[in-house]
Amino acid sequence: MNMAEAMKYKREIQTSCSIDxxxxxxxxxxxxxxxxxxTLDAEAYKLLANFASENALTLQLEVGNFxxxxxxxxxx
Numbered sequence: 671m672n673m674a675e676a677m678k679y680k681r682e683i684q685t686s687c688s689i690d691x692x693x694x695x696x697x698x699x700x701x702x703x704x705x706x707x708x709t710l711d712a713e714a715y716k717l718l719a720n721f722a723s724e725n726a727l728t729l730q731l732e733v734g735n736f737x738x739x740x741x742x743x744x745x746x
Contacts, residue, residue, distance in 0.1 A: 671740045676701040679725065679738065687717040694737075703738040707731065 671679070680691045680703055692704045705718060722729040722738055730737045737743055 671701050671703075673701060675740065676703060679703060679727070683718065683721055683738075687714065687721055689714055689718055691738075699739060699741075699743050702743065705736045705738070707734050707736055710736070 676693050680693060683689055683691050683703070683705075689705055690709060694702050694704050696702060710718065718736065718738075719729055721727075726740075728737075728739050728742050730739075730743055732743070
């Protein structure tokens, strides 16, 4: 995802779901959004999963973090 998309989604998730989101710039996948798994309870996870689904985003669990992107990410 590009920087403008990442900023837009980050703001929307923080506003509508009250979830802290970080941005990561990766060499392989470009910019992805990151949410620490340990900061989410079941209800917050449900909100995040619904947001990802409604916006056609992928939500993957990688090394204790949920990564959100516009496409499937390669395993690390």
